[in-house]
């Protein structure tokens with residue numbers, strides 16, 4: 308697959324998403340796993356969004372209509388949570404709000420796979436997983452990952468992602484050394500980030516939430532919003548690593564760097580290329 312370098316229109320696009328996010332501070336409802344809640348909420352706050360970890364089915368009719376987007380992550384799924392996830396996706400659809408699915412550890416069990424396939428029937432705007440998760444979803448089969456971690460490179464999942472995008476109508480995003488985004492036809496890769504980010508639990512969950520926030524800014528351009536969110540998060544990691552000693556301090560410095568990202572840095576250091 309040939310890679311085409313672009314002179315960086317993505318830098319200004321990414322800055323536009325981030326600066327608008329800071330101005331508008333959209334409300335993002337997160338129905339997410341128990342591991343990720345803290346990092347996810349702090350990532351969204353540092354980026355400028357307003358997170359709310361509200362997941363009771365009793366609250367969805369009142370609350371979800373007031374959100375700008377919804378994030379659904381199945382990382383610690385139980386049968387009790389699934390109806391709330393489906394209800395929130397349904398309300399988001401009813402009110403014309405985007406919603407984003409993170410199929411965390413989808414290959415772990417038939418229960419989780421079936422739940423994710425049912426959620427995909429409810430038309431997520433974006434699906435973001437690691438390589439193994441996207442392969443599991445696309446093949447509708449379990450066993451391809453290692454719990455929440457990937458056994459695949461993101462590039463291994465590219466054809467699976469295209470196929471999933473075509474069958475679901477969602478933008479499909481694969482995280483990894485290169486973060487790929489596809490609508491089934493177009494493919495771009497975001498190159499920012501560093502391997503140490505895999506050593507922070509819920510970093511994948513956090514970037515999916517950032518995608519939900521960027522998509523809230525411009526729901527009609529979910530492809531561009533997704534690629535931009537990947538790059539901005541990766542760039543915050545790169546800058547944070549300059550002050551970090553390991554995963555724990557990287558977690559802290561990544562959040563600080565996301566909060567402090569300025570226009571010049573985003574314009575010059577975002578690296579997104581087209582693959583065709």
Ligand SMILES: Nc1ncnc2c1ncn2[C@@H]1O[C@H](COP(=O)(O)OP(=O)(O)O)[C@@H](O)[C@H]1O
Pocket residue numbers: 436437438455456457482483484485486499500501502503504505509510511512514537540541
């Ligand atoms: N090898 C790598 N090089 C650079 N960045 C990476 C690498 N692996 C993962 N990342 C980044 O780490 C974050 C989490 O991705 P990943 O570990 O693939 O998700 P998950 O936690 O869902 O498995 C993403 O922002 C991704 O870009």
Ligand SMILES: Cc1ncsc1CCOP(=O)(O)O
Pocket residue numbers: 340342343382383411412455456507508509510511512513
């Ligand atoms: C460790 C773990 N177990 C179930 S969900 C979860 C968090 C995984 O988060 P991420 O996939 O973003 O690292």
Ligand SMILES: [Mg+2]
Pocket residue numbers: 455456505507508509510511
């Ligand atoms: Mg991870």
